[in-house]
Amino acid sequence: xxxxxxxxxxxxxxxxxxxxxxxxxxxxxxxxxxxxxxxxxxxxxxxxxxxxxxxxxxxxxxxxxxxxxxxxxxxxxxxxxxxxxxxxxxxxxxxxxxxxxxxxxxxxxxxxxxxxxxxxxxxxxxxxxxxxxx
Amino acid sequence: xxxxxxxxxxxxxxxxxxxxxxxxxxxxxxxxxxxxxxxxxxxxxxxxxxxxxxxxxxxxxxxxxxxxxxxxxxxxxxxxxxxxxxxxxxxxxxxxxxxxxxxxxxxxxxxxxxxxxxxxxxxxxxxxxxxxxx
Amino acid sequence: xxxxxxxxxxxxxxxxxxxxxxxxxxxxxxxxxxxxxxxxxxxxxxxxxxxxxxxxxxxxxxxxxxxxxxxxxxxxxxxxxxxxxxxxxxxxxxxxxxxxxxxxxxxxxxxxxxxxxxxxxxxxxxxxxxxxxx
Amino acid sequence: xxxxxxxxxxxxxxxxxxxxxxxxxxxxxxxxxxxxxxxxxxxxxxxxxxxxxxxxxxxxxxxxxxxxxxxxxxxxxxxxxxxxxxxxxxxxxxxxxxxxxxxxxxxxxxxxxxxxxxxxxxxxxxxxxxxxxx
Numbered sequence: 001x002x003x004x005x006x007x008x009x010x011x012x013x014x015x016x017x018x019x020x021x022x023x024x025x026x027x028x029x030x031x032x033x034x035x036x037x038x039x040x041x042x043x044x045x046x047x048x049x050x051x052x053x054x055x056x057x058x059x060x061x062x063x064x065x066x067x068x069x070x071x072x073x074x075x076x077x078x079x080x081x082x083x084x085x086x087x088x089x090x091x092x093x094x095x096x097x098x099x100x101x102x103x104x105x106x107x108x109x110x111x112x113x114x115x116x117x118x119x120x121x122x123x124x125x126x127x128x129x130x131x132x133x134x
Numbered sequence: 135x136x137x138x139x140x141x142x143x144x145x146x147x148x149x150x151x152x153x154x155x156x157x158x159x160x161x162x163x164x165x166x167x168x169x170x171x172x173x174x175x176x177x178x179x180x181x182x183x184x185x186x187x188x189x190x191x192x193x194x195x196x197x198x199x200x201x202x203x204x205x206x207x208x209x210x211x212x213x214x215x216x217x218x219x220x221x222x223x224x225x226x227x228x229x230x231x232x233x234x235x236x237x238x239x240x241x242x243x244x245x246x247x248x249x250x251x252x253x254x255x256x257x258x259x260x261x262x263x264x265x266x267x268x
Numbered sequence: 269x270x271x272x273x274x275x276x277x278x279x280x281x282x283x284x285x286x287x288x289x290x291x292x293x294x295x296x297x298x299x300x301x302x303x304x305x306x307x308x309x310x311x312x313x314x315x316x317x318x319x320x321x322x323x324x325x326x327x328x329x330x331x332x333x334x335x336x337x338x339x340x341x342x343x344x345x346x347x348x349x350x351x352x353x354x355x356x357x358x359x360x361x362x363x364x365x366x367x368x369x370x371x372x373x374x375x376x377x378x379x380x381x382x383x384x385x386x387x388x389x390x391x392x393x394x395x396x397x398x399x400x401x402x
Numbered sequence: 403x404x405x406x407x408x409x410x411x412x413x414x415x416x417x418x419x420x421x422x423x424x425x426x427x428x429x430x431x432x433x434x435x436x437x438x439x440x441x442x443x444x445x446x447x448x449x450x451x452x453x454x455x456x457x458x459x460x461x462x463x464x465x466x467x468x469x470x471x472x473x474x475x476x477x478x479x480x481x482x483x484x485x486x487x488x489x490x491x492x493x494x495x496x497x498x499x500x501x502x503x504x505x506x507x508x509x510x511x512x513x514x515x516x517x518x519x520x521x522x523x524x525x526x527x528x529x530x531x532x533x534x535x536x
Binding site: 001002004005008009011012032036037040041043044046047048060064067068071072074075107108111115 | 403404406407410411413414434438439442443445446448449450462466469470473474476477509510513517
């Protein structure tokens, strides 16, 4: 996400509850970017029509929903955020496992698995930050 | 969902692991229908631009992602399904709480809250079925 | 879509420009329902990983976007609506053509093609209505 | 989009019809990136609940669908691509017009309008490229 837009979004969030408003914006931005990259990698990977494709489609949709929800914090609570992050981590883990089976002979699967891993890591960093500030 | 399409989808799933293939299709169908109805109600409700709107937008996206994932069981495991259902239930609960604040003066919010409640119930029925068959 | 929700949505739209507000609600409702059914059929069909799958994924996303846009008429004009309907018709036509190639040996493709045809017809009825009222 | 993923996607497309395979990948990549940025700007802008919000929600969905379709060229033809690009341009134009009304007092609306303009420009560049190669 563009840094100026991020600044504006951050200002937008000032009216929120303390729990959410005190977030480290760089962790949030990294997570939204990782979700976006993962959605894109999964979308491309699914067009190969290999047997990882259904997991890729599920993961693409979940990552997009996760990203958008982080942009609409006004409609989230810490508890719903935690629950969404857990679902996103679970989908990324499954998609990564499926794509790793083909990583030796598909460059796209290998990159998709890397994008899933990065998205999982970013979601876990979000969870850590939220638990530290709770 | 159309019952003929549901029959075809059910046949499609025969190749899946026992855990997933032994699902009661009527519970699955009811849950997909409730997710679809909730996405639609939340989408309409968000156009009122009341303060429930961000929660409605989040809930609409999560319900669509939940519905699609149930249609792509080949790319799910029981564990990811549970995690997604928990996230969907959490979003529906929050959206319902927000909309109930306006239920007295907005007919749309009242119906949106009802759609959220119905979606939560259907997701919980999915969880119960999965735990019973595990 | 639920008829009570449709009634509430219709009331919601009273503040809109005459062009949009004078729509026949039954044509609009039929179109939203056909888009929803087509998104679902395409989503199931894409899990077969046959060569129609990329068209099915494109069509599922376009139909969902079309449906949601019709629920958010406040953010549409007759010109944008026409343009979106044309795109939706083009995607449905392509997806139907791809699925018809497999209609003899895949029941799911056959039903997906029928859902695409029904969605095209409903979008064309929307266009006809809009041109008649312009 | 990541350049390595773009390279892999480009290779993926080699099996496509000449019309689509001969695309200038940098124009395609710029268009996908502009769609992604516009989806994000519109999603943030819609949380302000100003009267541009319904147009922003419509535009966010259309831009995501446009981006994904460009990643799934195997399920597109030049004709469907043209039709989708026209719909995306129309939605971006409308959203930009709505947001420009608030650009003086909302920094988010101003940036959203800029993202819409950039997305329109990138879609038009795609159309130009496709017409030149036809």
